[in-house]
Amino acid sequence: MKIYKIIGLMSGTSLDGLDLAYCHIWEKNGVWEFDIKETKSVKYSSEMLNTLKNAISLSAEKLIKLHNTYGTWLGEQTSIFINVNKLDVDYIASHGHTTHHRPEMALTFQVGSGQHLANATGIKVIADFRTNDLALGGQGAPLVPIGDRMFFNEYDYCLNLGGISNVSFEVKDKRIAYDIGLANMILNYITRKVDLEYDEDGKLARSGNINTKMLEQLNSLKYYLLPHPKSIGYEWFLEEVVPIVEDNDDTIENLLHTSIHHICDKVAQQINLNFKHNKQQLLITGGGALNSFLIETLQQKLGDTTKVVVPEKIIIEFKEALVFALMSVLRVEQLTNVLSSVTGAKKDSSSGVLFIPN
Known part of the structure; x- marks a missing residue:
């Protein structure tokens, strides 16, 4: 062998x-x-x-x-x-x-x-x-779904929360995957305004409140209406997302809190659109899996039908x-x-x- x-x-x-x-x-x-x-x-x-x-x-x-x-x-x-x-x-x-x-x-x-x-x-x-x-x-993206299929196929969905959120799942023996939208890219952009690399464990975000205007602006981004296959890059973030963040003069806590609700809204929307069965399992990896406020918020939005699974840290970080x-x-x-x-x-x-x- x-x-x-x-x-x-x-x-x-x-x-x-x-x-x-x-x-x-x-x-x-x-x-x-x-x-x-x-x-x-x-x-x-x-x-x-x-x-x-x-x-x-x-x-x-x-x-x-x-x-x-x-x-x-x-x-x-x-x-x-x-x-x-x-x-x-x-x-x-x-x-x-x-x-x-x-x-x-x-x-x-x-x-x-x-x-x-x-x-x-x-x-x-x-x-x-x-x-x-x-x-x-x-x-040319996403590429990770071949690994989802070959190494992690016991899960109904594989979600990666890196700079961008992307999801992977099987439909009639075909692997489907695409970039959902934002994840750590917007969170890290906001924390760097106060010289922080990231919001550890989502503590700052947890203490904030939703900025309704910003949430509506983010949720209305045209990318979310496109059919898959689709993918995004840093160019899209600079052109479409940064102006929204800069347009909202609010506290760092509120900007982060709102961004997490946006991220989770869009992920939950896609999981619910592709619903398979009760008690389905969603594997989460990438840096976002270490943000407990994000994970809790996502689980709340998904409800009881989908169980969020956060694996051991070595898989989260090095998948x-x-x-x-x-x-x-x-x-x-x-x-x-x-x-x-x-x-x-x-x-x-x-x-x-x-x-x-x-």
């Missing part, structure tokens, strides 16, 4: 840092299984955070330079992780950091050059998982890195790792580009 030893790397839209997960992945009796052996999160320096956040406005020349230097930085961080834990690694699977995502223009870009990463570590790298799907007419590790294994095996039922592409694909170190 072949056991793949992979390091998955993930940097999400919430910009809270780089996640590294060293995983063993294998197939047994037709079922893929995993074991997360070691993990690490690397917080971005204020300089790196600002560089990535503002990368959308860089010239082509400066963006490519960032692509290369960030790839080398990923390699340096991965090498430290390998050396400290004395890891035996077959491949590195790197998502990179999304700076541009305009699927309506068939455009997506993740900084973090796979070649620079491979050269910095001396290990084969599989990266650029999204481009092929766009070339096939898809959204996406794990799934990119899985995607790299499937790429090596030349098996499907991107689902057209999710992205809207012409066909399923085995996506990702292999980079050989020099």
